Amino acid sequence: MKLTRPVHVTPGAAHLTPEVLRLLDTWLPGQRWYPVPADGVTHEPWLTVTFGGVADVVVALLRLAGPGLAAGDESLVIQVPLVLTPTAEPEQDTAGTEAAGLIGTVTTASGTVTVHDGGVHPAAWHAYLSAALPGACQEADCAELRDARRIAGEQSNTSVVLPGLPHTAGQGGMLKILRTVALGPHPDVVIPEALTRAGWDGVPRFLGAVPLPDPAGDTPLAHLAVLSELVHDATDGFELACAHAGRDEDFGERAAELGAVVAHLHTTLRDALGPGPALEPAGFMGVLRRRAAEAFADVPDLAPHRAGVTALYDAVSARLAAVGEAAGGLVRLQPVHGDLHLGQALYSPDGWKVLDFEGEPQRPVAERTAPDLPLRDVAGMLRSLDYAGAVGRATDPHWVSHAQLAFLEGYRQGSDTPDDALDVATAELMLRALTVDKALYEVVYEFRHRPAWMHIPLAAVERVLRA
Numbered sequence: 001m002k003l004t005r006p007v008h009v010t011p012g013a014a015h016l017t018p019e020v021l022r023l024l025d026t027w028l029p030g031q032r033w034y035p036v037p038a039d040g041v042t043h044e045p046w047l048t049v050t051f052g053g054v055a056d057v058v059v060a061l062l063r064l065a066g067p068g069l070a071a072g073d074e075s076l077v078i079q080v081p082l083v084l085t086p087t088a089e090p091e092q093d094t095a096g097t098e099a100a101g102l103i104g105t106v107t108t109a110s111g112t113v114t115v116h117d118g119g120v121h122p123a124a125w126h127a128y129l130s131a132a133l134p135g136a137c138q139e140a141d142c143a144e145l146r147d148a149r150r151i152a153g154e155q156s157n158t159s160v161v162l163p164g165l166p167h168t169a170g171q172g173g174m175l176k177i178l179r180t181v182a183l184g185p186h187p188d189v190v191i192p193e194a195l196t197r198a199g200w201d202g203v204p205r206f207l208g209a210v211p212l213p214d215p216a217g218d219t220p221l222a223h224l225a226v227l228s229e230l231v232h233d234a235t236d237g238f239e240l241a242c243a244h245a246g247r248d249e250d251f252g253e254r255a256a257e258l259g260a261v262v263a264h265l266h267t268t269l270r271d272a273l274g275p276g277p278a279l280e281p282a283g284f285m286g287v288l289r290r291r292a293a294e295a296f297a298d299v300p301d302l303a304p305h306r307a308g309v310t311a312l313y314d315a316v317s318a319r320l321a322a323v324g325e326a327a328g329g330l331v332r333l334q335p336v337h338g339d340l341h342l343g344q345a346l347y348s349p350d351g352w353k354v355l356d357f358e359g360e361p362q363r364p365v366a367e368r369t370a371p372d373l374p375l376r377d378v379a380g381m382l383r384s385l386d387y388a389g390a391v392g393r394a395t396d397p398h399w400v401s402h403a404q405l406a407f408l409e410g411y412r413q414g415s416d417t418p419d420d421a422l423d424v425a426t427a428e429l430m431l432r433a434l435t436v437d438k439a440l441y442e443v444v445y446e447f448r449h450r451p452a453w454m455h456i457p458l459a460a461v462e463r464v465l466r467a
């Protein structure tokens with residue numbers, strides 16, 4: 001019988017010496033996937049994970065503690081896979097160490113150990129792969145790891161291409177090591193698994209996952225990694241749209257196809273996972289108002305738009321209350337993507353594939369996974385087409401609006417509208433509110449990560465409020 005490797009969990013910092021933890025304190029804040037500004041943040045060992053039959057690989061699950069961060073079960077937990085190799089001498093030559101993932105060397109009374117980042121190390125990939133997929137990668141030099149490589153770029157997690165992994169449709173896999181560990185089933189596991197089970201081919205086929213076992217029970221505490229089929233000859237949707245924008249080439253056809261895929265995604269999600277509760281206007285708009293207040297507190301440049309946002313949200317609240325009263329209730333919420341943008345879509349010879357169901361990384365987990373309005377994803381794509389026009393430097397003043405209208409038309413045609421759907425005028429007003437909500441999120445995201453691009457969502461806030 002083909003087995004997966006057992007995953008063992010130990011409380012605290014088992015297998016990790018104080019020297020290794022100190023090394024991590026210095027190294028972690030410089031990582032792209034580190035989820036918060038590092039000022040005053042400490043790393044508290046929560047659990048340590050090892051894999052049966054795999055030596056040297058230790059995964060530290062560290063709770064982030066500090067000003068403004070939640071504590072206890074609510075804390076933000078990061079996953080830090082490490083390869084700890086006992087060695088005779090400290091490594092002197094550090095040339096090329098970043099590529100090799102060397103974090104450092106520590107010496108204790110019991111000897112010297114080199115510490116490598118497991119995210120870029122084949123020994124750790126072997127451990128995850130053999131835990132995710134029955135029978136795969138039984139040896140560290142297995143065929144499945146041939147030519148494996150971590151993908152470069154600005155990622156919230158660490159993804160590894162496995163060209164040698166066989167699967168039903170051909171060859172190749174993608175292992176995604178989740179850097180932020182949230183208690184409960186992870187949406188990037190649950191949603192692709194449900195969509196694959198439903199036979200929908202708009203996501204890379206789900207192949208397996210690495211659960212974090214609960215030492216006190218049978219249900220996994222969380223998920224550590226997810227494995228999916230590699231999409232071949234795929235182009236990142238944002239790069240594709242920017243390239244079209246740069247040539248002023250119409251993106252309408254691709255955008256319409258994408259709209260139809262997003263519509264099918266919503267129908268399949270509702271059928272596979274079931275609808276959620278009915279939209280409750282006060283609660284829903286309360287969340288939007290709180291998020292806006294947080295954005296205004298974070299970014300001073302947003303101040304001139306405070307009154308406009310309040311007025312728009314007041315108008316939506318009033319309309320939802322009136323419509324709900326007249327209809328005896330409003331549309332039901334449902335599972336959605338939650339952070340949909342062109343960079344979460346791959347264009348392949350087989351059409352568009354949607355990726356990354358984690359929700360907006362800067363939001364609390366409960367909020368990210370809550371049932372929502374599908375219009376949230378529509379707003380995300382409209383915003384992304386606007387980014388593509390700006391970043392790709394379209395000179396045609398209609399490039400963005402053409403692509404957005406084509407996306408909306410593709411979405412409308414692909415939609416299987418539920419009986420309780422919002423009427424057109426209310427849906428349009430709600431789409432404006434969700435577009436503003438997304439643009440405010442983006443202003444904060446750009447303020448923190450890419451200030452040179454902050455003008456793109458800032459202009460959008462102004463434009464939508466003026467409309």
Ligand SMILES: Nc1ncnc2c1ncn2[C@@H]1O[C@H](COP(=O)(O)OP(=O)(O)O)[C@@H](O)[C@H]1O
Pocket residue numbers: 151154155156157158159173174176204228229230231232234236343344346355356358
């Ligand atoms: N199954 C796949 N096949 C091919 N490429 C993929 C696959 N999954 C992800 N990618 C590539 O990896 C990138 C990062 O994946 P994603 O799931 O969005 O990770 P993150 O959460 O770190 O942003 C994507 O933008 C895409 O280019």
Ligand SMILES: O=P(O)(O)O[C@H]1O[C@H](CO)[C@@H](O[C@H]2O[C@H](CO)[C@@H](O)[C@H](O)[C@H]2O)[C@H](O)[C@H]1O
Pocket residue numbers: 154155156238339341342343356359360361362380383384385387388442445
């Ligand atoms: O991909 P992530 O889940 O890490 O999402 C975060 O980063 C995105 C940028 O990489 C950011 O997206 C914003 O910029 C995109 C262009 O780079 C644009 O297409 C999106 O529309 C825009 O929101 C995303 O918001 C953030 O959560």
